[in-house]
Amino acid sequence: xxxxxxxxxxxxxxxxxxxxxxxxxxxxxxxxxxxxxxxxxxxxxxxxxxxxxxxxxxxxxxxxxxxxxxxxxxxxxxxxxxxxxxxxxxxxxxxxxxxxxxxxxxxxxxxxxxxxxxxxxxxxxxxxxxxxxxxxxxxxxxxxxxxxxxxxxxxxxxxxxxxxxxxxxxxxxxxxxxxxxxxxxxxxxxxxxxxxxxxxxxxxxxxxxxxxxxxxxxxxxxxxxxxxxxxxxxxxxxxxxxxxxxxxxxxxxxxxxxxxxxxxxxxxxxxxxxxxxxxxxxxxxxxxxxxxxxxxxxxxxxxxxxxxxxxxxxxxxxxxxxxxxxxxxxxxxxxxxxxxxxxxxxxxxxxxxxxxxxxxxxxxxxxxxxxxxxxxxxxxxxxxxxxxxxxxxxxxxxxxxxxxxxxxxxxxx
Numbered sequence: 001x002x003x004x005x006x007x008x009x010x011x012x013x014x015x016x017x018x019x020x021x022x023x024x025x026x027x028x029x030x031x032x033x034x035x036x037x038x039x040x041x042x043x044x045x046x047x048x049x050x051x052x053x054x055x056x057x058x059x060x061x062x063x064x065x066x067x068x069x070x071x072x073x074x075x076x077x078x079x080x081x082x083x084x085x086x087x088x089x090x091x092x093x094x095x096x097x098x099x100x101x102x103x104x105x106x107x108x109x110x111x112x113x114x115x116x117x118x119x120x121x122x123x124x125x126x127x128x129x130x131x132x133x134x135x136x137x138x139x140x141x142x143x144x145x146x147x148x149x150x151x152x153x154x155x156x157x158x159x160x161x162x163x164x165x166x167x168x169x170x171x172x173x174x175x176x177x178x179x180x181x182x183x184x185x186x187x188x189x190x191x192x193x194x195x196x197x198x199x200x201x202x203x204x205x206x207x208x209x210x211x212x213x214x215x216x217x218x219x220x221x222x223x224x225x226x227x228x229x230x231x232x233x234x235x236x237x238x239x240x241x242x243x244x245x246x247x248x249x250x251x252x253x254x255x256x257x258x259x260x261x262x263x264x265x266x267x268x269x270x271x272x273x274x275x276x277x278x279x280x281x282x283x284x285x286x287x288x289x290x291x292x293x294x295x296x297x298x299x300x301x302x303x304x305x306x307x308x309x310x311x312x313x314x315x316x317x318x319x320x321x322x323x324x325x326x327x328x329x330x331x332x333x334x335x336x337x338x339x340x341x342x343x344x345x346x347x348x349x350x351x352x353x354x355x356x357x358x359x360x361x362x363x364x365x366x367x368x369x370x371x372x373x374x375x376x377x378x379x380x381x382x383x384x385x386x387x388x389x390x391x392x393x394x395x396x397x398x399x400x401x402x403x404x405x406x407x408x409x410x411x412x413x
Contacts (some may be wrong), residue, residue: 003031003404005040007180010371011042014189018070020047020174029122031066038067045069047174051099054078056085064092072122075109076098082116085122094121097152100139107142114149118306120172121147125155127177127381127383131376139162144169159191163199181386183393210375215274218248218360219380221385223367229380234367236349238327247304247323249276251353253346259286259334264307265293267342273301276359280348281309284328291316298322306359306366308348325366355364 008019019041026048034048037272048068052059056073058287062072073085075098081099097120099115100106110121123143125136137156144151152172153165175192182188208216218226227235252271255265256279264279271277277297281288291313297305304323310330311317317324327349343355345379353359353367358369360376365374367376394404402408 001025001033001036004033004171005036007185008037008041010188011179012041012187012345014186014191015193016179017043017312018047018172018174018278020120020176021030021068022176023049023051026050031062034063034066034068039135040361048072049099050052051101052081052085054081056081056083060085060088060094060096061092063088064094067080070097072096072097072099074098075121076103077114079112079116082113082118086117086191089119097122099124100160100274102129106139109155110143110147110149114147118143118149120150120152121174122152122154122174123170124153124174129157130156131379135161137161137168140165140170141168157192159195162192162195166196166199171181175362176384177386178242181383183389185390196262214358214374215248216377218358218369219246221378223362223364225381225388226367226369226377226383228384229377230367232352234369236306236308236325236351236368239308239325239349239366240321240327241305241361241363241365242314242326243318243320243322243324245304245321245323247276247325247359247366249274249303249359251276251278251355251357251359251368252343253355254279254340254342255344256281256288256340257348259282259288260337260339261288261293261334262336262338263340263342265286265296265336268293268296268302269299270342271297271300271302273356274303274396276303276361277305277334278346278348278359279305279307279309280346281307284310285330286332286334287312288309288334288335289324289326291320294320294322294324304359304361306348306361323361325361 021033035331037046046068047157048063049072050059052073060071074327096118098118100123101123102226103109113121123140124138125134136153140153153170156176158178165173173196179188252267252275254263254267287310289311294317307326310328311326312331343352353368356371360367
């Protein structure tokens, strides 16, 4: 709770009008979360995200008596729940917001919610949906043309998307992680405030293709962030940086035999700019890669090389600067016999790698991201990154990781 209050104070300094108490905090601390925020911010509007789906009257009463001004119920709840919640809201002098998160037909439902008499409707794309590439702006545009009820919007908003939300008809812009996970909450809130107040003055960023967005995110986050986002999976074993440097690209895979360097070299010609060669060579004592292959890769714009096997010509390779990750270095090479195959599913560093999977390497090692989940996992890694930045900021102020995360409270007993 102490962390939540501090973050709220910093957000208010940046221009936040309302304080939303999120569902996880309410589940963690109960109605005391609302009471604490009301006491700390007596002049601010307190929004309690109860996500009520049943017992509407009781839960609205609980939140209202604890100090909430606005209470969120799920828009997909039964009409009987919403009507009882509205009666309770009127009785206790609070406003009711219906949240459209995961509503099966949100446009149809918002028309019904307006007819029921809710005060606000929140056009909300949840965190897990955001990770899959969904955003609330297009839905907001469609809904704003169909109803007159005041619309709120939530779902991964930042300074750029907040502008789009205002122009699409939102009267209330709800921002979570892009403020609360920032290492400078006040500045993050200030940027959102400026965007909301002067939407025409903000340039809307063009993200580009999905692949471009994935690569942009993966260049920003670390392999540790990605591993956390993958629930501690994806990291190669026994593969270490030989030539240090951030590496992000899509896999061209090579399966070959001890010391046979024909297929690894032929794969250079097949690879496109921005690809990463991932090579399983089966033997750590005979090199399948060296200076000439590295030069060739630079000429093709290859982003990096990962080898379960050996590399030689280390002085030359290091001077060339192409990121290379390997399991060993030796001076002797094998012969180009041509056994093996290119762009088949392989195992490298204990991880299954398919052609087109995203490969990321940095000082900590190499992780493999399945292509079919690359966008989702990149987004989740970005959330891990933002959370860590916030924790670093709090530790710099003099706390310890255990104190800040209140580990004793949450460890298993």
